[in-house]
Amino acid sequence: MRIKGIQWALSAAVLAMSASAFAAPPTPAMLSNACAGCHGTHGESAGPSMPALAGQSKVAIVESMKGFKSGERPATVMGRLAKGYSDAEFEAMGEFFSKQKPFTTSQTLDRAKVAKGAELHEKNCARCHVENGKEIKDNSPVMAGQWVKYLEIQMADYHSGKRKMFDRKAEKMKPLSQSDLDAIAHFYASVK
Amino acid sequence: MTIDRRSFLKMTAGAGAAGVLYGCASTGPSGSTAEVMPKTGRRVVVVGGGYGGTIAAKYIRMMDKSIEVVLVERNDHFVSCPFSNLYIGGLMKDLSPLTIRYDKLVANHGIKFLQAEVTGVDAASQTVITSKGALKYDRLVLSPGVDFRTEEVKGYNLATTPDVIPHAWKAGPQTVLLRKQLEAMPAGGNVVLTIPLAPFRCPPGPYERTSMIAMFLKQHKPKSKIIVLDANPDIVSKKGLFLKGWKKHYEGIIDYRPAKKVTEVDAASKTVLIEGLEDVKGAVVNLIPPQRAGQIAVAAGVVGSDKKWCPVNPTTFESTIHKGIHVIGDACIAGAMPKSGYSANSEAKACATNIVNLMNGKELVDFSGINTCYSFLSAKEAVEVTGVYKVDKAKNAIIAVPGSVGVSPDLSELEAVYAESWLKNILTEMST
Ligand SMILES: Cc1cc2nc3c(=O)[nH]c(=O)nc-3n(C[C@H](O)[C@H](O)[C@H](O)COP(=O)(O)OP(=O)(O)OC[C@H]3O[C@@H](n4cnc5c(N)ncnc54)[C@H](O)[C@@H]3O)c2cc1C
Numbered sequence: 319m320r321i322k323g324i325q326w327a328l329s330a331a332v333l334a335m336s337a338s339a340f341a342a343p344p345t346p347a348m349l350s351n352a353c354a355g356c357h358g359t360h361g362e363s364a365g366p367s368m369p370a371l372a373g374q375s376k377v378a379i380v381e382s383m384k385g386f387k388s389g390e391r392p393a394t395v396m397g398r399l400a401k402g403y404s405d406a407e408f409e410a411m412g413e414f415f416s417k418q419k420p421f422t423t424s425q426t427l428d429r430a431k432v433a434k435g436a437e438l439h440e441k442n443c444a445r446c447h448v449e450n451g452k453e454i455k456d457n458s459p460v461m462a463g464q465w466v467k468y469l470e471i472q473m474a475d476y477h478s479g480k481r482k483m484f485d486r487k488a489e490k491m492k493p494l495s496q497s498d499l500d501a502i503a504h505f506y507a508s509v510k
Numbered sequence: 511m512t513i514d515r516r517s518f519l520k521m522t523a524g525a526g527a528a529g530v531l532y533g534c535a536s537t538g539p540s541g542s543t544a545e546v547m548p549k550t551g552r553r554v555v556v557v558g559g560g561y562g563g564t565i566a567a568k569y570i571r572m573m574d575k576s577i578e579v580v581l582v583e584r585n586d587h588f589v590s591c592p593f594s595n596l597y598i599g600g601l602m603k604d605l606s607p608l609t610i611r612y613d614k615l616v617a618n619h620g621i622k623f624l625q626a627e628v629t630g631v632d633a634a635s636q637t638v639i640t641s642k643g644a645l646k647y648d649r650l651v652l653s654p655g656v657d658f659r660t661e662e663v664k665g666y667n668l669a670t671t672p673d674v675i676p677h678a679w680k681a682g683p684q685t686v687l688l689r690k691q692l693e694a695m696p697a698g699g700n701v702v703l704t705i706p707l708a709p710f711r712c713p714p715g716p717y718e719r720t721s722m723i724a725m726f727l728k729q730h731k732p733k734s735k736i737i738v739l740d741a742n743p744d745i746v747s748k749k750g751l752f753l754k755g756w757k758k759h760y761e762g763i764i765d766y767r768p769a770k771k772v773t774e775v776d777a778a779s780k781t782v783l784i785e786g787l788e789d790v791k792g793a794v795v796n797l798i799p800p801q802r803a804g805q806i807a808v809a810a811g812v813v814g815s816d817k818k819w820c821p822v823n824p825t826t827f828e829s830t831i832h833k834g835i836h837v838i839g840d841a842c843i844a845g846a847m848p849k850s851g852y853s854a855n856s857e858a859k860a861c862a863t864n865i866v867n868l869m870n871g872k873e874l875v876d877f878s879g880i881n882t883c884y885s886f887l888s889a890k891e892a893v894e895v896t897g898v899y900k901v902d903k904a905k906n907a908i909i910a911v912p913g914s915v916g917v918s919p920d921l922s923e924l925e926a927v928y929a930e931s932w933l934k935n936i937l938t939e940m941s942t
Contacts (some may be wrong), residue, residue: 321620341825341864344878346899351569351859352880352898354931354939355852364938368931394918394925395882395896402880402898402914467931471924 346410353411356395362421367467379412380405380458392480407472422463427504435505438498443488447465450509462509469503517579546643547622552577552869555638555647557628557806559583559612561590561651562839562854564940569862571619577869580622580647582640587611588940589681591712591854592851593933596886598689600679600729607933608681610941618942628654631810631833645778649865651827652812652820653839653854654804655680656711659818662800664774664783674777675795678719679711691794692726698733699793704772704782705740706800709819711840711849714742714895715745716798718885721752724760736764739782739788741771741800747848748885748893748917755887755921772797803841812837819843824901824908825874827861836861845908847899850883855936856899876901877908884929892926893918 345510350361353371357363361371385391403411406459439450448454451461454490461469475481477493477499483491494502517754556567559581567581567936590608597605626640631650638645640666658677660666678688692701701723705716720738727734745752756764774783781791802808802818812829814821820837822829824845827836838861839843839854845852864874882896897915899908920926 328775341874341876341901344876348860348863348875349878351863352856352878354518354859355855355880355936356882356928358935359939359942363931364935366931366934367927368935394922394928395894398896398914398916399880399882399898411783471927 327415338366342498344407346414349407350411350414358421360418360421361415362418363423363465365423365425365465365467367465367471369464369468370421370423371415374412374415374460375454375457376409376412376416377457378454379415380408381457382459383408383411390482392475420460420463422510423465423507425466425507427466427508431501431504432508434498435501435503438494439505442494443502446487447506451506451508461506464507466507468502468508470500473499473503527726531852543639544643545646546640547580547624547645549646550578552648553646554579554649554651554869555645556581556651556653557583557638558653558655558804558839559585559588559623560653560655560839560854561563561851561936561940562858564588564610564612564864565855565858566651566653566838566862568615568619568939569859570653570866571621573854573862573866574870575620577866580624581612581616582624582626582628582638582645582647583612584625584627586625588682589685590851590933590937591679591681592884592936593720594678594681594685595715595722597685598692598719599726599735599889600689600720601886601889605681605685608937610937612941615940617936627808629809630746631806631835633810633835636834637716647834649834649836650810651836651838651858651861651865652792652807652810652841653837653858654806654841656801656840656849657808658799659802659807661858662798663772663797663831665775665777666797666799668776669841671775671777671797671852675775675780675797678796679715679798679801688794688796692723693730695731695734696791697731699731700728700791701736701794701796701883702780702792703736703738703796703798704770704791705738705742705798706839707741707771708746709849709933710798710801713848713850714752714883714885716910717745717747717752718887719796720764720766721755721760721885721887724756728760729799734763734793737792738764738785738792739770739772740766740768743769748895751893751917751921752885752887755891755893758921759888776777783828801840803837807837807841810835814843822905823879825860826868827857828865836865845899846897846910847879847908848881848883848895850881851936852883853879853881853899853941856880879908884925884932886926887921890923890926891921892923892929894925894929 363370386396556563567579617811626642630639676688678684739895772782783789811818820842822842829835838857840849860877879899884894886892895917902909
């Protein structure tokens with residue numbers, strides 16, 4: 319907006335030749351649209367392992383990006399991609415995706431696992447992952463309706479110690495078996 | 511009487527008025543210069559329904575419904591090059607997972623689709639000539655991909671050579687032909703794959719193809735080899751990872767020969783010649799010709815002095831040669847960005863954003879884009895190269911953000927899982 323006046327005064331020809339000199343820094347949409355090549359338009363991932371970002375908590379996105387950048391959170395591409403952005407840009411992208419309308423995935427889930435996962439969630443996770451993972455508390459992410467394959471990969475990273483967790487979370491998660499974690503992933507994925 | 515459309519265009523461009531176009535059209539040789547879909551409001555015409563064009567059309571409409579968008583594409587469907595090497599290697603039954611149609615995209619966003627061949631562009635009168643008629647535009651986006659510099663390979667006839675010696679560098683029937691030839695080949699026969707000098711579409715693509723063909727040979731053609739004749743002095747992309755994968759899986763199957771530039775081909779004997787010095791014969795020959803921007807970019811006069819690619823403004827992707835014509839994807843020079851589908855996707859969004867800004871007299875926004883390009887080394891392992899790209903104001907060019915560019919640390923099954931999800935997402939973006 320700052321330089322709009324000047325820009326108006328420029329002829330189209332000058333604009334075409336040196337537009338970048340007069341352009342504003344990337345907007346939240348410009349930054350975030352590029353993510354859609356993997357995460358889907360507006361963060362509505364078509365799955366099966368790329369997480370949907372539409373309607374995700376801003377804090378969770380910013381924290382994830384910071385974790386990717388520092389290397390604290392294990393990653394494939396995200397560790398390098400996060401190095402391409404500033405903290406202010408993480409905030410902008412977090413804001414953009416958190417404002418998109420939440421997206422419900424449609425995937426085939428195992429009913430028995432969902433039922434077992436619901437119980438395990440009640441017992442172990444519900445204190446922090448409130449409203450069945452639909453709502454956010456502190457910096458916990460929205461997990462309801464997320465792609466199950468993505469949740470499974472995250473659970474595996476926690477369980478193997480590749481991804482660090484708070485003591486409170488570790489206390490709850492460590493004793494769970496692989497099939498328990500599987501069930502919990504199916505449960506969160508099932509929540510509409 | 512017939513008249514070559516390009517010379518017709520030159521005539522009308524020389525006459526310098528749009529009115530001349532219509533005047534001629536009424537008495538002209540074919541309906542192709544009569545206006546099809548007369549323009550009412552503000553209009554952007556997008557040429558090419560591939561990785562760049564679909565996204566440009568969609569994002570313009572998502573950002574401003576008052577702009578009419580006409581997407582012109584020669585086919586009624588699009589087959590993705592990404593993952594086509596997996597089909598060639600036998601990992602896919604058919605090309606359906608790589609094929610998209612336009613019906614949902616067009617309906618969801620109110621895009622007008624014209625299935626036609628674009629044969630000419632007249633920048634002065636802001637008119638595109640198609641096999642179905644002329645289209646007026648306020649702004650034009652070209653995302654035609656690549657065509658081949660066949661004149662640099664003696665004996666290469668674009669009309670006949672690919673039927674015998676497939677390039678399979680545009681996915682579809684060519685991809686199917688290459689796989690059929692591999693299947694029909696006698697065990698013990700050699701495959702010859704030739705790589706042109708960079709830059710070409712998809713820097714790691716030829717080496718992924720080498721891996722997938724080697725995988726096929728290992729399984730189905732005992733004693734067969736793949737001889738790779740690379741015009742470049744070395745492997746162009748992800749070198750360490752490809753060498754590692756080749757050693758791990760295909761020892762003795764891949765014969766990689768750098769600095770071997772194919773300059774001549776004899777289709778009848780399936781022989782390629784290297785700068786008059788050497789000839790190499792194969793049971794199957796996959797010659798990837800050197801490339802330039804799609805022919806329509808040449809016809810539109812937006813190809814630069816290198817006679818290969820289109821110089822563009824790094825913020826708007828507007829041609830630095832002709833105003834009002836934007837070029838994205840493989841055809842353009844996007845600074846440090848490689849010629850990939852993901853790059854085309856990012857470029858399309860930035861181009862769409864700034865076309866909408868330009869048409870509404872709004873402030874332009876700097877480019878920020880991503881490239882992630884996966885390659886498969888075996889049925890289950892993939893690697894990637896990735897990076898974030900922004901505009902360097904001082905250089906007025908797109909550069910890689912330091913620290914963001916790099917490759918996978920190792921071959922990885924997890925990367926293969928994410929790769930499949932990438933394909934699903936990007937094709938969904940393009941088709942819905
Ligand atoms: C084997 C292989 C593997 C690859 N793997 C990857 C990968 O894993 N990841 C990645 O990101 N990229 C990959 N690529 C690169 C990717 O395919 C291209 O970079 C991408 O397609 C470029 O998009 P584009 O819009 O410029 O061209 P395209 O996607 O080719 O689209 C061009 C469209 O324009 C149409 N067209 C052209 N001229 C006309 C005309 N005159 N009239 C009407 N229609 C016209 C064509 O029919 C086509 O549909 C790969 C490429 C190859 C060959």
